[in-house]
Structures are given as structure tokens and as C-alpha cells.
Amino acid sequence: MPARRKVGVSDVAKRAGVSIGTVSNYLNYPERVSDTLKAKIGAAIAELGYVPRRSAPAPGPSAKGTPVIGYVMTDIEHSLFTSVFEGVQEVCEENGMQVIALNASSDLERQHALVDLLIGMKVTGILLSTVQDSAQDVAAARAAGIPVIVVDHSHPHGCEPACAILENNLSVGRIAAEELIRTGCRRIAFAAHSFDYEQVQDRQLGVQKAVMAAGGDVTFTLIDSGGLMVEDGYQLGLALSGKPQDAPDGIVAVADAVAVGIIVGLEERGVLRVPDDIAVIGSEGAHLPAVSPMPLTVVQAPGVDMGRKAMLQMLDYLEDPITHVHGTMLLEPTLVRRESTRRTPDGATTD
Numbered sequence: 030m031p032a033r034r035k036v037g038v039s040d041v042a043k044r045a046g047v048s049i050g051t052v053s054n055y056l057n058y059p060e061r062v063s064d065t066l067k068a069k070i071g072a073a074i075a076e077l078g079y080v081p082r083r084s085a086p087a088p089g090p091s092a093k094g095t096p097v098i099g100y101v102m103t104d105i106e107h108s109l110f111t112s113v114f115e116g117v118q119e120v121c122e123e124n125g126m127q128v129i130a131l132n133a134s135s136d137l138e139r140q141h142a143l144v145d146l147l148i149g150m151k152v153t154g155i156l157l158s159t160v161q162d163s164a165q166d167v168a169a170a171r172a173a174g175i176p177v178i179v180v181d182h183s184h185p186h187g188c189e190p191a192c193a194i195l196e197n198n199l200s201v202g203r204i205a206a207e208e209l210i211r212t213g214c215r216r217i218a219f220a221a222h223s224f225d226y227e228q229v230q231d232r233q234l235g236v237q238k239a240v241m242a243a244g245g246d247v248t249f250t251l252i253d254s255g256g257l258m259v260e261d262g263y264q265l266g267l268a269l270s271g272k273p274q275d276a277p278d279g280i281v282a283v284a285d286a287v288a289v290g291i292i293v294g295l296e297e298r299g300v301l302r303v304p305d306d307i308a309v310i311g312s313e314g315a316h317l318p319a320v321s322p323m324p325l326t327v328v329q330a331p332g333v334d335m336g337r338k339a340m341l342q343m344l345d346y347l348e349d350p351i352t353h354v355h356g357t358m359l360l361e362p363t364l365v366r367r368e369s370t371r372r373t374p375d376g377a378t379t380d
Contacts, residue, residue, distance in 0.1 A: 266294020
């Protein structure tokens with residue numbers, strides 16, 4: 030029987046309905062937490078059997094004080110990266126470390142500047158959710174003697190090996206397309222933008238592989254959504270409604286925001302119904318405002334676990350950089366069925 034996963038700070042926070050930071054304050058600075066929240070957190074800890082673990086500070090440039098890890102995230106507006114941050118923070122809190130998160134805002138030049146800033150701060154390690162393939166930042170940190178773990182991107186080409194923790198985006202596309210095909214869709218479209226992004230390319234390939242495996246009666250169409258925001262999906266939904274005879278009957282959207290926009294646009298015109306005429310599935314499981322007319326089926330990214338695994342790899346490297354083996358870890362996503370695709374081949378709603 031596999032070992033049970035250790036209960037972490039994020040599990041306590043989720044059960045108590047508070048942030049990880051509030052749980053951290055409860056454990057370290059209880060005077061900052063109200064009596065009401067103390068009761069909720071205490072009950073969650075007792076129910077889950079959470080036991081705080083403190084280790085000696087890890088070695089590194091920041092060893093004279095509290096070791097500090099820098100996390101450069103691609104874009105703070107995307108909940109994947111805030112979920113990764115939760116997992117990183119959890120492991121740091123349990124090992125007497127702190128983490129500083131910086132937002133690259135999907136700007137490669139800004140990313141370079143933030144990595145340089147962390148190098149100047151002499152942080153203990155850097156976690157990098159790189160905007161694009163960036164050997165430059167990995168090499169700069171290495172030259173300064175600071176270990177780097179790449180998150181949500183494979184090991185950059187043209188540099189020395191580095192650990193990489195990422196979602197299996199081939200599986201994202203494959204799982205989404207297989208779900209649409211399973212429920213009777215035969216004209217599958219992948220709606221995406223920013224095709225130079227590794228994640229987008231992998232998701233597209235996963236969709237295409239599922240379509241090819243399904244046989245000749247299932248077709249694939251690539252649609253440029255023109256962007257990755259709700260507004261972009263909305264315009265696409267309106268466009269599809271204008272030519273219903275040419276519309277796909279199943280859409281995998283590269284971003285949940287695009288998927289929600291598509292549904293809003295389709296619902297506004299009322300020509301094509303979701304999911305009866307077009308089933309729509311998102312590729313992230315992002316935390317979106319309640320703007321969708323219906324709950325969205327998604328392929329959920331393992332964001333918190335990606336953060337945990339990345340930080341555990343960092344700790345392993347800091348403990349013994351000589352014997353540490355660099356490698357790439359792919360974490361599998363999970364399908365969450367909701368109303369935007371929940372139908373069987375005959376059109377009936379599934380459980």
C-alpha cells in the first residue's frame with residue numbers, strides 16, 4: 030500500500046477556509062490571529078492530524094539568517110502560479126525558510142531583471158517559472174553559485190542540466206480531447222494563442238494525438254483565439270455563432286478564460302447551445318470570477334503539488350549538491366467534469 034501523503038500547511042488552510050499565511054501566523058505569531066480563526070485552524074489541525082516539522086536552516090548564501098528562496102512566477106494573474114507559490118510556501122514554512130515571490134508579468138526582459146535582483150540579494154535558491162526558454166537566467170544564477178529549479182517549463186536548451194518540475198501538458202490536451210470524443214464529439218477544435226509557448230505546443234500535440242487515435246471519423250481544427258483572455262474567447266464564441274454550419278462540436282480551450290469567454294459568446298447569440306451543440310473544456314482549472322453561464326469542465330493542473338515538488342528538489346540539492354541528480358518531473362493533471370461537457374454519446378447528461 031502506498032504511503033499516505035504528509036498533511037501540509039495548505040491542507041490545514043483549505044480545511045479551515047483561510048490562507049496559508051494565516052495558518053503560518055497561527056503557528057508562529059499567534060497574537061496576529063483572531064480567536065475565531067484560531068478555533069477554526071485548531072479544529073482543522075486536530076481533524077487532519079497535522080504535525081509541524083522544523084528542520085535546521087539549509088546551507089547556502091543566506092545561511093547566516095533565515096534562508097530565503099526567490100520564486101519568479103510567469104504571471105501573478107494566473108492562478109496556476111499562485112497555487113505553485115502555496116506549495117513552495119508550505120515546504121519553506123516547514124523547514125524554517127522564507128520565500129519571496131516576484132511577478133514577471135509574462136515579460137521576458139522583466140524576468141531577466143528579477144532574476145538579477147534575486148542574485149544580488151544572495152538568496153539561497155531560485156525557483157523560476159520561465160516565460161520562455163531561458164538558458165540565460167539559469168546560467169546567471171549558476172555563475173553566482175545559486176541553485177535553480179525550473180517550474181512549469183522543461184529544462185532550457187543550451188545550459189547545464191537543471192531540475193524541472195512541470196505539468197504533463199501532453200496529457201492535458203489528450204485527456205481533454207478524449208473526454209470530448211468519449212461523449213460523442215467528432216469535430217474537435219483546439220482554441221489557443223501564443224503558439225511559441227511550450228505549454229501551448231504540448232497541449233495542441235496532446236489533442237492531435239487523441240484525435241488521431243480515435244480514427245478517421247474524428248477531425249481536428251486549430252483556431253487562433255487571438256489572445257488568452259475572456260474577451261478573446263467571447264469574440265470567438267460570437268464568430269462561431271455566425272457560421273454554425275462550420276462550427277466544431279467540441280472545443281479544447283488552451284486557457285480557462287478563453288473557454289469561459291466562448292461560452293458567454295455562444296450563450297449571448299443563442300444559436301449554438303452548450304453543451305448540446307458545442308461542448309467546451311478548459312485546460313487549467315484556474316480560479317476565475319463567476320462569469321461563466323455554467324460550471325466549466327476542466328483539466329485541473331496540479332499547481333500546489335508542483336510547488337511542493339519543486340521546493341523538495343531544492344532542499345535535496347541544498348543538502349548534498351554533489352550527489353544530487355538533476356532531472357525532469359512530470360506531474361499528471363486530473364479531469365473535473367462539469368456542465369459544459371457532461372453528456373453521453375446520445376446526448377444525455379452524465380452523473
